[in-house]
Amino acid sequence: MSTTQTNKIETIKATATKINEVDFDNLSFGAVFTDHLLECDFINGEWQQPVIKPYAPLLLDPSAKVFHYGQAIFEGMKAYKDTNNDIWLFRPDENYKRFNSSAVRMAMPEVPEFVFIEGLKQLLKLDEAWVKNGNESTMYIRPFMIATGAGVVANPSEDYKFMILLSPAKAYYSGEVKVLIAEHFSRAANGGIGAAKAAGNYAGQFYPTSLANKEGFQQVIWTDDATHTKLEEAGTMNVFFRINDTLLTAPVSERILDGITRKSLIDMAEKEGINVEVRPVLVSELVEASQKGTLKEIFGAGTAAVVNPIAGYSYKEVYYELPKIENSFASLLKDKLTSLQNKLTEDTFGWTVKV
Amino acid sequence: MSTTQTNKIETIKATATKINEVDFDNLSFGAVFTDHLLECDFINGEWQQPVIKPYAPLLLDPSAKVFHYGQAIFEGMKAYKDTNNDIWLFRPDENYKRFNSSAVRMAMPEVPEFVFIEGLKQLLKLDEAWVKNGNESTMYIRPFMIATGAGVVANPSEDYKFMILLSPAKAYYSGEVKVLIAEHFSRAANGGIGAAKAAGNYAGQFYPTSLANKEGFQQVIWTDDATHTKLEEAGTMNVFFRINDTLLTAPVSERILDGITRKSLIDMAEKEGINVEVRPVLVSELVEASQKGTLKEIFGAGTAAVVNPIAGYSYKEVYYELPKIENSFASLLKDKLTSLQNKLTEDTFGWTVKV
Numbered sequence A, B: 001m002s003t004t005q006t007n008k009i010e011t012i013k014a015t016a017t018k019i020n021e022v023d024f025d026n027l028s029f030g031a032v033f034t035d036h037l038l039e040c041d042f043i044n045g046e047w048q049q050p051v052i053k054p055y056a057p058l059l060l061d062p063s064a065k066v067f068h069y070g071q072a073i074f075e076g077m078k079a080y081k082d083t084n085n086d087i088w089l090f091r092p093d094e095n096y097k098r099f100n101s102s103a104v105r106m107a108m109p110e111v112p113e114f115v116f117i118e119g120l121k122q123l124l125k126l127d128e129a130w131v132k133n134g135n136e137s138t139m140y141i142r143p144f145m146i147a148t149g150a151g152v153v154a155n156p157s158e159d160y161k162f163m164i165l166l167s168p169a170k171a172y173y174s175g176e177v178k179v180l181i182a183e184h185f186s187r188a189a190n191g192g193i194g195a196a197k198a199a200g201n202y203a204g205q206f207y208p209t210s211l212a213n214k215e216g217f218q219q220v221i222w223t224d225d226a227t228h229t230k231l232e233e234a235g236t237m238n239v240f241f242r243i244n245d246t247l248l249t250a251p252v253s254e255r256i257l258d259g260i261t262r263k264s265l266i267d268m269a270e271k272e273g274i275n276v277e278v279r280p281v282l283v284s285e286l287v288e289a290s291q292k293g294t295l296k297e298i299f300g301a302g303t304a305a306v307v308n309p310i311a312g313y314s315y316k317e318v319y320y321e322l323p324k325i326e327n328s329f330a331s332l333l334k335d336k337l338t339s340l341q342n343k344l345t346e347d348t349f350g351w352t353v354k355v
């Protein structure tokens, strides 16, 4: 007898809302959560009834595998409210697919589409008062899955918990972003888990990033771990380089996250008639272009950071400042992307999905 | 005002023991825990009062950083009871040092020695009835630390929880162990976190290991991610190779865990007059030695697995069976090591520490 009902979402409403305690003009990223969350457990080889319920702490055994062996994956998405107060998602199918690819790589069960997509829509509808409109206000969405099975033996968990949290947010980075190009540390191995949005990929970056912070750099641009000659991506952003009027970005690989912002920007840039080259970008090319004066821009691209211009980079103790230019590709593309996401312009790509 | 008292351990005793429910002859590894655990929180930049208390579930915010960014490290140790019913630890200072090196690499706070070592001793004393004597019975010890701070932004947590769990255990692997040599997947990057006992290093191995399991191999021997030509280590064991009468093992590096069993076996083997070479071991050397008939043994070495003989290995679809030999180095070293750990022979190295 199975009690599984993954084609129906149960809802338990909070008795009161916390919304009045929140200062929406001064949100720090990822710190505030809405009244509800979605939860769905995987037990005995089956997904159980998904439930939307009041945001509350979790009870887990201290030997739960997530604590010991790092079986944990996540996604990062956003919801936008248009001027009619309709709520929109941006390419949610891409996040859903990537989430399940991450699950496979981490030996975790794939989440049913109904739980992920329909669950998210119902959660957003319930907490819709938390989604504000305006270009700078978005709802950051955090689907994630953790291994809840007990036992300190290094093999995959039997049980898992999938959840979706909602966190109203403004911009991810504030102020100027200067980056350090990695010469020793690295983020991902060949044949490793770099292409998965796995929890373990992030903690490993904190220490090298803290060393960079001490030298005045907000982020690290990772290079390939074998030779440190190829530019790969930043901690939570893919990276674009503009040399003369050509936009360059590294191809995705098993070391690099296949960013949804990245691929959207490539399509948008091409539509704008910009010449885009997706190919390995060498550190030496970048330095040479800086020296020649042909390096015009570097920017990061990601759901949280949107399009983030880089002010300068350091490599082998030398700091290279980027020129301040008018009509940058970064501002053009950021404007096109956020206008489309916020339904201020027509979505000719078919990327926006109504909740 | 600080309420921190890390020089005193508070004890809250369980009202009843679960020991009578446990079948000590049929323990599956890491599945049963004793009545108590040790807990110590790091809050506002300070370690709080360590507490020994009844084993119970943890309450954590769903946005706790351990779930999203994988800030989690652990150790694996054992306690042994001798024929006088005294309890002994094996080189606990080495685990303590390695734990704090892992902490630094994962941007987590270092744990005070008193909390780790004295906390463990007091916990073992309280649950001493759970420590059984006899060569095959040990108490597996799991110190670990997780990031408990809330917030879905990819930076280090402010708050952490350190815990020690005790799990009575027999052998880790039962039956024959055949291994697959990794040709595509890998465990660690140059400049990565492979040398840390970080949770994120383990989940990434589950999927490639499950593929190996399907082909009849219990474990994978990882190779360097850049060239896949050098033999590194297994999932939870360092690896030794015996070619003729020489024992070979890879040097530790930032990709390989500095195993305490490994370094103890090197010292013990040298004392036995065995020629030990610590140097990169190539896959090609291994295959060549197999073909020539000079490859005598492969064995894994780790706290959980102790000394684990490998029956054969597969590389590029060819399976190489190891010969069945008398007087193997594996059985000699296993016997020397476990006799010393269980205080059946004199500890001339000074490695055992009384609880």
Ligand SMILES: Cc1ncc(COP(=O)(O)O)c(C=O)c1O
Pocket: A076, A233, A234, A235, A236, A237, A238, A257, A258, A259, A260, A261, A262, A301, A302, A303, A304
């Ligand atoms: C490592 C990494 N690279 C790139 C990105 C950008 O991906 P996306 O545009 O899908 O958000 C992210 C996260 O958002 C990331 O975590």
Ligand SMILES: Cc1ncc(COP(=O)(O)O)c(C=O)c1O
Pocket: B076, B233, B234, B235, B236, B237, B238, B257, B258, B259, B260, B261, B262, B301, B302, B303, B304
């Ligand atoms: C990856 C890895 N290598 C090797 C070992 C062996 O180390 P030790 O002998 O200190 O237990 C372990 C764990 O025990 C491990 O997790």
